[in-house]
Amino acid sequence: MKQLGSVLALGLVLAVGACGRTADSTPEAGGAAGASPTTPTTPTAATAAVPAPAAAAATGPARLDGYGxxxxxSTLDQVRAAWKEPLDGAVPDDYCHSLRPQGAQADDVVFMIESRRLVRYDVHNDRIVAPGGGKVGMSLGELQTLYPxxxxxxxxxxxxxxxxxxxxPATEGGALVNFEIDRNGIVTDWRVGLPPQVDYVEGCL
Structure with missing residues (x-):
């Protein structure tokens, strides 16, 4: 009878051990076998949605270093080659002269050529925005906010x-912007250019 009790006790120990091994071999939830589809997950910094970058601000043809x-x-030949469309105006070799685009852009800009080089351009309408945001029709106060x-x-x-x-200019030797403002404090035209030509009040005479 004592021998039979020992055999039964040994069998019970082996059964319990087998159950323990079966439980240990089962993957835990969220382990290598993957999380349960019904288990909610918390987004991490790596998986969180990244907002789309803001759209770049629209820019026009006017720049501190040129136009379009x-x-x-640039030399006169370089200007004509880059512009591609015809430009009105004859340019004497050593004299200041103005060139204007033809067609739809005829009233947009006037190029000043001196000694056969582009030294300045003028704008007299409110369609073109100056470098920095100023334009015809703005007040002096608005300009001073833009260029403090x-x-x-x-x-x-x-x-x-x-x-x-x-x-x-922001850097030594750069171009200037000069806004003409009437007695009512309103911008009537503006120009971008290199000194001293940017300060020619009469333009090319």
Whole structure:
């Protein structure tokens, strides 16, 4: 009888051990076999949705270093080649002269050529935005908000109640922007160019 009890006890121990091994071999939830489809998961920084980048601000043809496909200080031949469309105006070798686009862009811009190089361009309409955001029709106060650090208010040569806002270049030797402002404090035109030509009030005479 004692021998039979020992055999039964041994069988019970082996059965319990077998059950333990079966439980240990079962993958835990979220283990290598993958999480249960009904188990909610928390997004991590790596999997969280990343917001789409903001759309780039629209830019026009006016730049501090040029206008559209042409660059300041380019030769006359380089200007004509880059612009591709015809430009009105004859250019004497050593004289200041203006070139205007033909067609739809005829009233958009005037190029100043001096010694057969592009030294400045002028804009007289509110369709084209100047480098930095200024344009025809703005007030002096609006300009000063756009150009708070480098804008100098100077007297107008012909209108004692008018002004210029002359925006100094950000880097040495760069181009300036000069806004003409009438007696009502409104921008009538502006120009971008290299000194001293950017300060020619009359343009090319």
């Amino acid at each position: 496909p042409v660059s300041l200080d 650090d480098r804008g100098d208010v100077t007297p107008h040569k012909y209108d004692e109640q008018g002004h210029n806002l002359r925006v100094r």
